[in-house]
Amino acid sequence: MHLFSENTYKNRRQTLSQAIGKGLILLQGNDEASMNYKDNTYRYRQDSTFVYYFGLNQPGLNALIDTESGEEIIFGNEFSIDDIIWVGQQATIKELAQSVGITDTRAANALKPILLKAQSQGREIHFLPPYRTENLLKLEFLLEQSIQDLSQGHSTKLIKSIVDQRSIKTSEEIALMTEAVNVSREMHIAAMKATKPGKAEFEVVAEIYRVAKLHASYLAYPAIFSINGQILHNHHHDNKLESGRLLLNDSGAETTSYYSGDITRTFPVSGKFTEKQKEVYNIVLEMEESAIGMLKAGLAYRDIHMAANKLMLEQLKTLGLLTGDVNDMLELGVGGLFMPHGLGHQIGLDVHDMENLGEQFVGYRDGLERSTQLGLKSLRFAREIENGMVLTVEPGMYFIPDLIEKWKAEDKFSEFIQYDKLKAYYDFGGIRIEDDVQVTENGPVILGERIPKTVAEIEDIMQA
Ligand SMILES: [Mn+2]
Structure with a gap:
């Protein structure tokens, strides 16, 4: 790990320390996590905030920053000969810590007395809400506080300061994110080329994994790869690829740097769009391209979500699937039937960047409440955009027979929605197009090299 210079890490910690100003900051690294028995673990994944400030990718570490004295300490146990027999000679924690500008390293059990002393002196200890049970249990032990108290005890000030800092990507981060998008691009092109009627979905998914591994990368999240694109988080890959169907591929690489790509493309199994598929596809494409064009510091992302929605409603009206006033439909949330998710989110060291810190801090702010409308309620990022942010832009359009039938039975928005005409779309599936944009x-700058996106580009690459 430690991808950046010692100074980068020092500066990041100094900025955080100054923002907090008083008390101690405790940041927990992640441990190994067992899968089906203790020694058979999931792939090790360090906590992203820990990586951001300390660059160390080893399990079993904690870090403490004293915002008043300036002390920075890494806690963790050096490898014993017993460990080295199994995993080989490793750099020591002391050496690793020095490479990110920390000279004070101590054994894991040295942490608790320091924390208890600070508590007894009435000093504040800032920590983040743990998302792993092991870290919650460790906090319970370290701070001698009940799990119930700890669930309310995290520091909002620490969360907000970290979100402010990590939201703005530096050029050295953008370079790594661009790499991740380019690996994702290769995964997507390989999938388009490997798609043939008669294959099973998992045969193409195997290509996606193969390309990721060729770049020493993992998938940043389980691939969504399905002829049933209308099922939003469909992780099954058992369907047969039938000519005439659309195929939705939402997959991205997480490279060894932990930065990730999050890309979606939708293409026809046969390699050639039907006229009906083309019509809907080009609406989603227009939504995506115009939303990207709107990205600008100061503008609320919610407004761009609404603009994309408005464009969709207008086009659905042209197709004859809706009638009536577009602004009324927009306000009432008619678009949720066709796009029941949000336009996008921040991306960085996490594919949904910093989501473990709380979506309300990452994507919302005081005075900007989350809507309860279908679609808008799933908008992860709604607040004002800032220069240096990287956002996904991922509009989609779906025909979900169960949802359409439910609304129809409730007579919902029947003055706008031409339910009888929607019957012809029950086997259509869904379309989503997604890029990562700085x-x-x-x-706006779309990260990475261009990934086939227009009808002509996709048909060309699938026939090549
Ligand atoms: Mn996404």
């Missing part, structure tokens, strides 16, 4: 003062 917001800069010179305008």
